[in-house]
Amino acid sequence: MIRHMIATAAMLAALAASTHNAAAQDTFPSKPVTILVPAAAGGPSDTVARLVGQAMSANLGQQVLIENKGGAGGSLGTGQVAKAAPDGYTLLLYHIGVSTFAALYPALPYKPSELTSVGLVTEVPMTLVGRSDLKANTIAELLALMKQPGTSLTIGTAGVGAVSHLCAQMLEQATGAKLTKVPYPGSGPAMTDLIGKRIDLMCDQTTNTTNQIKAGEIKAFGVTTPKRIAILPDVPTVDESGLKGFEITAWHAVWAPKGTPEAVRVRLSQALQVALKDPVVIERFAALGTVPVEPTEATPAALDTHFKAETARLEALLKTAN
């Protein structure tokens, strides 16, 4: 009942917000909406998309289909959305990686300006973790260990361009210490080697680390968010432990092809905001160690600002690294 009321309110708000393109507004959506995830089914982004898509479909009154198209770090599928008809029926849901495509792939099949924002979805916190027998228990001790002459700690990443890789780069930049980055074809095998004590460190999303931290199989040094997180209340932030301003999250967002009518974008953003209030979404996000963003963030304007800032920051990071 309440969900219904919110849905109605959202619909009304969307109507009020639209100043032009009333025709599209009245009829949208008149057929199922497809959200493309440019990564394999079953991965963290796919999970986020399926949860949000399900909740959005209740609000839109149309089915929301999830399509997976992996390849080239996600840039292939992203390009497909950029080139799709700008009618709001083909959307992209992906993460921070979209900010790095232009820097990483010289042969990018689209221009970043060919995407237009719908809204942010969630910012998944990252955790800096280490093997259980590492001779450091706090960030300060870890920094001392990293800076010992002749040492180069190994840090597992899920491959070039992955969030775990970006975090490792940031850690090198912030500390000035040299790390040996060990790429894996995904977080799973990297975690195997961390539990098996074959690598020293990893910086990965809470989704992939929380269970292992709680089971005592790996050591948590810090979370990469500005504030501590509910699922790991005893783990300090990296920022409070001495690396001021060290912040990175695996943020997820929804985009549409450029040229999508303003009214349709607003309608989609409204549906997204309603979906992010859905109790099932909140509950399942909690199991992933994250929370939905505030409604004010699930808007085109907020994503525009965020995307621009992250792209600038990460392109600079990748440039200094290579």
Next chain:
Amino acid sequence: MDLLSNLALGFETAFSPVNIIWCFVGVLLGTLVGVLPGIGPTATIAMLLPITFTFSPVTALIMLSGIYYGAQYGGSTTAILINLPGESSSAVTAVDGYQMARRGRAGQALATAALGSFFAGSVATLLLAMAAPPLASVAIRFGSPEYFALIVVGLLVSISLAHGSMLKALGMIVLGLVLATVGQDAYTGTPRFTLGQLELYGGINFVSIAVGVFGVAEIFRNLEDERGREVGVKHVTHLWLSREEFRRIAAPVMRGTALGSILGILPGGGHVLASFASYAVEKKSSKHPEEFGHGAIEGVAGPESANNAAAQTSFIPLLTLGIPAHPVMALILGAFILQGIVPGPKVISSQPELFWGIVASMWIGNVMLVILNLPLIGVWVKLLSVPYRALFPAIVTFAAIGCYSINNNPFDVYAVIVFGVLGYALIRCGCEPAPLLLGFVLGGLLEEHLRRALIIAHGDPMVFIQNPISAVLLAVGVIILVVAALPSIRGKRDEVFAEDEG
């Protein structure tokens, strides 16, 4: 007894009407998608994920697991009947299974596959129930040096996959290794041999190669000669195994089950080796090695058992450590997370009815599969009497749909054409596709583990010898090489001596 009460809990969960029904739906769907070439369990599970939203976690996972191991049963069917393997494990089955079918023994090949799979599935499930946590600790001990050594041994024994020229088999393995280097370098991000195609950044699609060099190439071969056309063998003599055949498959099935169970536990690529390794073992221990490649029933029994055992035990790293061993397991991990459960070390104790329910359902699912598959053999064999002018286009169409469905990428379908032509050229030159496929599958893993082992060791190659497990495996590799080379060395020496005397 803990195990008994746990199993009782599991069977109680799995025998509830809802779970029985969805388990059946899962294995039925799995068999069907396994039979359709190219359309694999990955695509099916991805498509069905949304439906499972409304299920309880245990029901959802029982059904999705059923699709996975059901597909392992079904996958051998097309490999045997029309030489069209959908995944690396059934590529091995195709080698002798298809030869059996060409000789009118398709029924026996299918029955062997079903019975072997059933035995292996039951044993591996029991293993999963009894020893999942201790086995998982074995998986943790395997790092890159160990995997590297294991893969080297795998490549060395794989020469036995060839039944013709040794040199050509080596050439095919190398070609496979080379093809595996296509794509973005995981360590630097540099594109290699991508010809400017973004689609090639992720490497060549396995299914495109398998369907091309096996299935499509075989169709080309059949088309070239009107009279010699073989796909569509009509005279099938027996559907069931003779006593003699039962006797012949018993040991291979048991060896395959053991080998598959062990390799399946290793998440870094062990399951890929299972059927190849079993084939090699059977050929080496057979009294009739010359039959291999020409329809040896052991060549179907061993690998099929190994493959199904590995499919079952590959759940161990996922359920106990939260580590997916391959893409299908990653998808099932996603299904867990969608249900609000993150698999990991604590799932067994915190969600006992989930863990034991899934284990028990696997048993039930395996029984259902064998009941489902044995009567179907007659139906599948009848498919062979479909006239080729209908069968060939149907095979190609299904293969194309299957390849497309993996990544929704038309490029993968074009790749089938290229590899079909290549495969045909290779057949004409007397080269076999199985070693090529093995080289391709293991090539990526070989490079990955070699480079990672060296990175972690800060460039010190001694890591492979200092490590006990990898040292032993590499020593085994050296012994295999020496044993293989000895006869020819001795031959050379005899020649030399003969000349001296003369």
